[in-house]
Amino acid sequence: MTASRDARLTVLSSLTEISRLEWDACANPGWDSVRPFGEDAATFLKAANGAAALDSVSERLPYNPFISYDFLEALEASGSATARSGWRARHLVLDGTDGPAAIVPCYEKTHSMGEYVFDHGWADAYERAGGRYYPKLQVSVPFTPATGPRLLVRNRSDDDARAALTAGLLELNRRIGGSSIHATFLEERDGAILEGAGFLPRADQQFQFENPFYRDFEDFLEALASRKRKAIRRERRDALSDGIEVEIVTGKALDEAAWDAFFEFYTDTGARKWGRPYLNRRFFSLVGERMADRILLIFARRGNRRIAGALNFIGSDALYGRYWGTTEEVPFLHFEICYHQAVEWAIANRLPRVEAGAQGEHKLARGYRPVITRSAHYIADPNFRAAISDYLRREREAVAAEHEILEDHVPFRAGEPS
Incomplete structure (x- = not known):
């Protein structure tokens, strides 16, 4: 041509x-x-x-x-x-x-x-x-x-x-x-x-978090209005109550068991949003093999069981949040795993911004800007x-x-x- x-x-x-x-x-x-x-x-x-x-x-x-x-x-x-x-x-x-x-x-x-x-x-x-x-x-x-x-x-x-x-x-x-x-x-x-x-x-x-290179998450919170700062602290505390812990997985730790757990979360969310998820299980294995050091999986777990997860990709100047899902309904867990943990990780690793996907005015109250x-x-x-x-x-x-x-x-x- x-x-x-x-x-x-x-x-x-x-x-x-x-x-x-x-x-x-x-x-x-x-x-x-x-x-x-x-x-x-x-x-x-x-x-x-x-x-x-x-x-x-x-x-x-x-x-x-x-x-x-x-x-x-x-x-x-x-x-x-x-x-x-x-x-x-x-x-x-x-x-x-x-x-x-x-x-x-x-x-x-x-x-x-x-x-x-x-x-x-x-x-x-x-x-x-x-x-x-x-x-x-x-x-x-x-x-x-x-x-x-x-x-x-x-x-x-x-x-x-x-x-x-x-x-x-x-x-x-x-x-x-x-x-x-x-x-x-x-x-x-x-x-x-x-x-x-x-x-x-x-x-x-969209709504994105912009990082003027805060020292840590607490430094970011200090930049917020008092009422919003208190609300986020309360959200984080409530989300991780009842024995729930956060697990960060990247690099060599991205094994098939991690992808099996995440795919269960992804298909549940995809079925509710679109009727049928766009991505199949093989896709996640392939990107896991090829891009492990550019991927960040954030899981919530209770004991030995993963109950929720969010998939992020790492660019040179942004952390890109892509998919989320859960098998339990826990108040504020979505905000913690998708937004607060992503912001905390970006600050710690000096990334200028977090892009958390399409839509979502609820991100505004959590420090994301239009x-x-x-x-x-x-x-x-x-x-x-x-x-x-x-x-x-x-x-x-x-x-x-x-x-x-x-x-x-x-x-x-x-x-x-x-």
């Missing part, structure tokens, strides 16, 4: 058609020099802090676990994200002089599940008007509402490569007869490139595009207004740094 006279792009139907080294050189450039990271999270973060001999946290080479070869290929190899499940791989690779110069993780979709930026209403409206909404192209990490790079370039400053990938997406969508292209949870730079090519911007918000997230959408039909453009303009205004209101209700004392 050729996007222009000067740029040659290849469409991959599987991650196995490219090497891990070639993919990761674009997805997380610079990290091949510090792999393998080691056997536990502490070793990983030591590598992160020292990558390329950069001392400042703000200067570290960023590492995002979700766009890594190991994570995405585990989704495919396990059967969780394949053509059969409605996620047909259509990854675009831009050729360079010494291997791929840029890549975009892309899927041809036959439904709108597992995306976390909702367009079901668009699909219904378009098909009621006589159109065919599917297939569409989805530029994202399946089942993962976490912001990160989507136009992956080996040279981070190469906007020409990003523009070539964007042209390739438009051509690929034309070839498959797609109604639209959806690039979700974008970094600002990728969003600007896509908007320049005619994609429509969309905004939403953060705007971005996506961009190309709509092929000009009439439908005009209607969507008007809808998104009004939606952005509503999101901005809500964000301003929520910012006024953060639990921090006046004058605390953001």
